[in-house]
Amino acid sequence: MTRQTLNREIQNKKSCLCVGLDVSPVSLEINKRIIDQTAPYAVAYKPNTAFYEAAGWKGWKCLEETVMYIRSKYPSHFLIADAKRGDIGNTAREYARTFFERMDFDAVTLSPYMGYDSVAPFLEFENKWIILLVLTSNPSATDFQTAEMKEGQSLYRKIIETANTWAGNDRLMYVTGATRGEMIKQVREAAPDRFLLIPGVGTQGGSVEEVMRYAKTQQGDILINVSRAIVQSPEGPGAAARSFAGRMSPFFS
Amino acid sequence: MTRQTLNREIQNKKSCLCVGLDVSPVSLEINKRIIDQTAPYAVAYKPNTAFYEAAGWKGWKCLEETVMYIRSKYPSHFLIADAKRGDIGNTAREYARTFFERMDFDAVTLSPYMGYDSVAPFLEFENKWIILLVLTSNPSATDFQTAEMKEGQSLYRKIIETANTWAGNDRLMYVTGATRGEMIKQVREAAPDRFLLIPGVGTQGGSVEEVMRYAKTQQGDILINVSRAIVQSPEGPGAAARSFAGRMSPFFS
Numbered sequence: 001m002t003r004q005t006l007n008r009e010i011q012n013k014k015s016c017l018c019v020g021l022d023v024s025p026v027s028l029e030i031n032k033r034i035i036d037q038t039a040p041y042a043v044a045y046k047p048n049t050a051f052y053e054a055a056g057w058k059g060w061k062c063l064e065e066t067v068m069y070i071r072s073k074y075p076s077h078f079l080i081a082d083a084k085r086g087d088i089g090n091t092a093r094e095y096a097r098t099f100f101e102r103m104d105f106d107a108v109t110l111s112p113y114m115g116y117d118s119v120a121p122f123l124e125f126e127n128k129w130i131i132l133l134v135l136t137s138n139p140s141a142t143d144f145q146t147a148e149m150k151e152g153q154s155l156y157r158k159i160i161e162t163a164n165t166w167a168g169n170d171r172l173m174y175v176t177g178a179t180r181g182e183m184i185k186q187v188r189e190a191a192p193d194r195f196l197l198i199p200g201v202g203t204q205g206g207s208v209e210e211v212m213r214y215a216k217t218q219q220g221d222i223l224i225n226v227s228r229a230i231v232q233s234p235e236g237p238g239a240a241a242r243s244f245a246g247r248m249s250p251f252f253s
Numbered sequence: 254m255t256r257q258t259l260n261r262e263i264q265n266k267k268s269c270l271c272v273g274l275d276v277s278p279v280s281l282e283i284n285k286r287i288i289d290q291t292a293p294y295a296v297a298y299k300p301n302t303a304f305y306e307a308a309g310w311k312g313w314k315c316l317e318e319t320v321m322y323i324r325s326k327y328p329s330h331f332l333i334a335d336a337k338r339g340d341i342g343n344t345a346r347e348y349a350r351t352f353f354e355r356m357d358f359d360a361v362t363l364s365p366y367m368g369y370d371s372v373a374p375f376l377e378f379e380n381k382w383i384i385l386l387v388l389t390s391n392p393s394a395t396d397f398q399t400a401e402m403k404e405g406q407s408l409y410r411k412i413i414e415t416a417n418t419w420a421g422n423d424r425l426m427y428v429t430g431a432t433r434g435e436m437i438k439q440v441r442e443a444a445p446d447r448f449l450l451i452p453g454v455g456t457q458g459g460s461v462e463e464v465m466r467y468a469k470t471q472q473g474d475i476l477i478n479v480s481r482a483i484v485q486s487p488e489g490p491g492a493a494a495r496s497f498a499g500r501m502s503p504f505f506s
């Protein structure tokens with residue numbers, strides 16, 4: 001899916017909601033219910049592979065079936081494998097085949113630590129995206145991500161500046177936690193015309209409004225992920241997703 | 254498995270060989286043959302999850318069965334999940350359950366980028382290890398790993414110094430690529446009494462002898478991983494493993 005197509009979906013729905021399909025224990029039936037209820041309010045789905053792997057090969061099968069379900073029933077939704085992989089060339093190629101060939105994901109999240117040749121094999125797949133971790137929503141993100149480099153900038157900023165040269169804004173986006181409002185501004189400044197995938201609103205406490213204000217461009221260019229606050233919502237995933245999307249719509253003119 | 258037990262295995266066999274079970278396409282029968290042939294010369298096995306995931310849920314099943322096979326037939330071999338995972342707290346917990354509960358691995362490789370709280374859930378499992386990427390064997394390792402921090406040291410060195418405080422030498426080891434001889438010395442200097450897992454000899458061209466000289470301590474404290482040069486060896490995995498172990502034995506007194 002191109003940046004333009006995804007932004008058009010976002011504008012049409014006045015929503016940049018990505019639903020994190022993180023259910024434990026995993027279940028295809030539960031996923032189908034969540035997807036059917038949230039599809040009108042969401043533009044993307046993001047299963048985190050950890051939850052599926054924890055259920056063994058049956059969990060992995062559930063992940064494959066979930067992807068097929070979304071692909072066949074909701075073909076205009078953007079599909080992210082939240083895998084946070086990162087490995088060397090020949091191994092990275094296996095991961096790329098897994099998420100882009102065997103399963104038809106649009107994008108996969110990757111760790112930048114091993115550098116360019118750990119992401120290059122993913123870029124060989126046309127119309128597929130990589131989403132690079134730069135600034136995450138967990139407290140220990142400050143251990144290394146915000147550490148200061150010799151040149152004066154933070155490590156995450158150095159990673160953005162370097163990775164900006166790896167692929168265009170139709171192929172590469174960044175992960176930025178919503179729990180660091182001031183820093184979302186800085187990431188947007190370093191990547192003015194790229195999609196940002198923003199987790200951390202909902203249970204982790206980040207503000208939807210702050211994210212919309214700091215990160216949205218005129219075209220859109222953001223996906224705000226909500227997992228637990230939707231899939232575990234007492235009012236049901238549909239109502240919760242509608243409510244989150246309703247907080248996003250005022251930011252679309 | 255404790256550091257002492259693993260070092261005893263290494264001393265008894267005069268080998269610190271870890272066999273990387275990276276076969277494509279994956280096959281339980283092929284794995285069994287590789288394991289049976291190499292077990293006398295190896296002290297550890299390290300399947301890389303990428304190869305199993307690329308075969309879908311059947312590949313994941315093959316991984317589970319491979320682990321069960323090694324556990325039942327070769328209980329004194331150390332078992333590493335080369336997964337290079339790294340995610341926030343609740344998700345990291347799912348990964349930890351996957352590799353330490355559902356499958357009975359001794360250790361899992363992790364990316365340090367997200368900091369302490371992405372590894373802490375793995376440390377809750379007694380007698381299990383985490384193996385942190387610090388300096389990898391791929392050319393792009395220089396993109397960020399060797400970048401200079403404000404304080405003058407490299408990022409990978411900062412990570413070692415920080416992670417040394419996270420867990421003792423019975424629970425945490427580091428990955429250091431064998432393709433950077435001079436840097437192995439520096440990693441050993443920063444982590445004088447910890448296990449190092451060293452990939453990159455064999456197909457990637459690192460020298461077994463250089464690694465033994467620079468990285469081995471009196472107790473042992475290293476695992477040298479060889480994947481393709483053993484599992485794809487024209488002389489067969491057994492002969493190849495014996496040959497690699499034979500190059501290690503002179504370094505044991």
